Amino acid sequence: MTSVHKNRSNAGFTLIELLIVVAIIGVIAAIAVPGLLRARATSNETAAMASLRSINTAQVNYSAACGWGSFATVFATLRVGPGGSGNGFLSPDLATLPVTVKSGYEYAISPGFGGVAGLIDCNGTATNTAYYISSKPATPGITGQRAFATNQAGAIWQKTDAIPPIEPFAAPATPVQ
DSSP states (O other), X not given: OOOOOOOOOOOSOOHHHHHHHHXXXXXXXXXXXXXXHHHHHHHHHHHHHHHHHHHHHHHHHHIIXXXXXXXXXXXXXXXXXXXXXXXXXXXXXXXXXXEEXXXXXXXXXXXXXXXOEEEXXXXXXXXXXXXXXXXXXXXXXXXXXXXXXXXXXXXXXXXXXXXXXXSSOOTTOXXXX
């Protein structure tokens, strides 16, 4: 009796082995994705605070150079330098429309609490002696959880409910350290 050997290659994966690998990848993804989303939201919140600091700096520079003790109440005003020059006080990514979106946060600017309007700057634009800037997550819980606000005092205030603090700043808002 002769033995018949079939030449069959066993180089490959069975369906079970592939399903096990897919299941392991799924478990790892389920563990990693929430952490990545939290890291992204934290990064957006940090970027929002940095943008508010940049806007505060732009307002101080604008007031010294062109506003004569008053501040811009429209982002576009900060985009233009003294005498209409192209060297503005704020980068174009923030100095666009009345509401600007950057890094998952919406920014809005308006006259501040107790400010006096009616002053005209060196470019013929109306100004105010106070300003208020708010920053809130574009998609609360996804792009960020905290909302922020600042004014001519320069301090940044935060709230954890994604609703920007209002002036005059007080509890439940807290200053950012």
